[in-house]
Amino acid sequence: MLDRLGYGETIIHRLDPRAKTLATVAFILTVVSYPKYSVAPLIPFAIYPLIFIILGQIPPGLILKRTAAVSPLAVLVGIFNPLLDTEPMARIGGIEITGGWISFISILLRFFLTVGAALALVATTSFPRICQGLDALKVPRAFIVQMLFLYRYLFVLIGEAVRMRRARDLRRFGRRMGLRPRVAVSLIGVLFLRTYERAERIFLAMCARGFDGHVRLARRLRFAWADAAFVTGTVAACLILRLVPVVQWLGQWGEQLL
Amino acid sequence: MTAVAIEVADLAYSYPDGTEALRGVSLTVAAGEAVGLVGPNGAGKSTLVWLLAGFIAPTRGRASIQGREVCKANLADVRRRLGVIFQNPDDQLFMPTLFDDVAFGLLNLGRNSGEIEQRVTEALQQIGLESERDRFAGHLSAGQKRLAALAAVLAVGPEVLVLDEPTSDLDPRARRRFIGQMAARPETRLIASHDLEMILDLCPRVALLDRGLVVADGSAIEILASSSLIEPHGLEVPYSLRRDHKHRFPLRGTAHETEHRKWET
Secondary structure, eight states, rough: HHHHHHTTHHHHSSSOOOHHHHHHHHHHHHHHSSEEEOGGGGGGGGGGOOOOOOOOTOOOHHHHHHHHHHHHHHHHHTTTTHHHOOOEEEEETTTTEEHHHHHHHHHHHHHHHHHHHHHHHHHHHHHHHHHHHHTTTOOOOHHHHHHHHHHHHHHHHHHHHHHHHHHHTTTTTTTTOOOOHHHHHHHHHHHHHHHHHHHHHHHHHHHHHOOSSOOOSSSOOOOOOHHHHHHHHHHHHHHHHHHOOHHHHHHHHHHOOO | OOOOOEEEEEEEEEEETTOOEEEEEEEETTTEEEEEEOOTTTTSHHHHHHTTTTSSOOOEEEEEEEEOOOGGHHHHHHHHHEEESSSSHHOOOOOSSHHHHHHHHHHHTOOOHHHHHHHHHHHHHHHHHHGGTSSSGGGSHHHHHHHHHHHHTTOOOEEEEEEESSSTTTOOHHHHHHHHHHHHHHHHHHHEEEHHHHHHHSSSSEEETTTTEEEEEEEEEHTTTHHHHHGGTOOOGGGGGGGEEEEEEEEEEEEEEEEOOOOOO
8 A cells, every 4th residue: 555655656655766755864863862861842744744644645543543553663662761860850740751751752742743754755756756755865785676676576476475364264164273383383484485486487487677786767867956946955954853842942931912 | 601699509408306398399480580389288399488588408409599509508699689578468568658668678688768758668669558558467468468578579670489378368359469560570480389370470480399309390381281290290281271161141040151272382
């Protein structure tokens, strides 16, 4: 689904993949550069993935679901912080908030922002276009070829696994079967063999049409003024948010108004 | 003198486990000719296709495509001239969109973007899939995939086509369409298949392969109509060539059977 969205025709889709990749890398680096207790200064950064989602016409639920699917990793990283760091750091409505809870929230926030931005990039740029952009950015070609093969063979692996599962289900005759270690090992072995053979045939088909290890894609990249403006704008916004205490100023201004 | 497109001389190949897939195959296909390669399972048809494409190297003998021996040194040149259609089109469609798939070979040949656009569009128009150009090739129907694999090969402009079981997963309409497309091709064609009716439609000549050897080579009608020749090699006379065959018609609520002779040798 995410992959298919990458072939859309919105203003975000039309941006050069290099521009989107550079801007997203700048965004991610800025977000992860904040100190561990930062929460409020990170909130304005949600604008970046939101711009991708709104202008790129991506279903927000899809990005949220995919991000949530990998969130246990972030939870695992930060879950022990409230137990280890018990120093009180803030008080909200009479409830004392410890440093551990704040750093945990900060980790989650950073995780959602960075993964959300990366997913938004993938949803508005097809994977081969990202690879093409990386190639133009002089990322080592061996790395890009590996990524493209990984991408293609992932579908091969999933396809083979689905077919094997169907074959197993057909002969289950309604009986619930737990995946016993012996069965699991043999299934994985067969899956590996089938995938390996198919991957080899795909590779041969590529060789038959002149593949020599170099990635070549049909659409040539064109870095237009709009792309330059997008990268410059994103990098400038990231720097301003990182170097200038915008959220703090906004808070003080709000207090004065009240 | 007719130019030779495919020449195979005393070609032998043994798999690493010792299985002799080919035991000295010799075959010559003239330029523009369409030859059917028939035989039972395990006869060596697919191995011959793989050897012609240079995917594996023979243990003995030689194969050449338009005078270029199929060997490591000539592989790029041979593959420019030879288009291979695999048994399973899913193996052949590896790019994210149909356009990218058809353009793949042209890009590797270093064609410019204008020419690529034009040739891909032409190839897709020929097979009637132009409207699907931006679809993920993996999501096409089996018939469309088969035609897409054909377009991906034809876009490069090969002079020789080698097809391995091209109609194995097609429904009757897609099969008929595929045969129609292939019949109109000017390229030299070597078609390995069990679909003998399709072979009859496309190939005036067949080579019967069994246990790694060519056991008969000649007129498709004569060889395929000879039950004494083909039945010992695991094949059956195609229905359309049987002297007496039955037609069933739903007539007045009952099955009607009639017999007639379609053609005489």
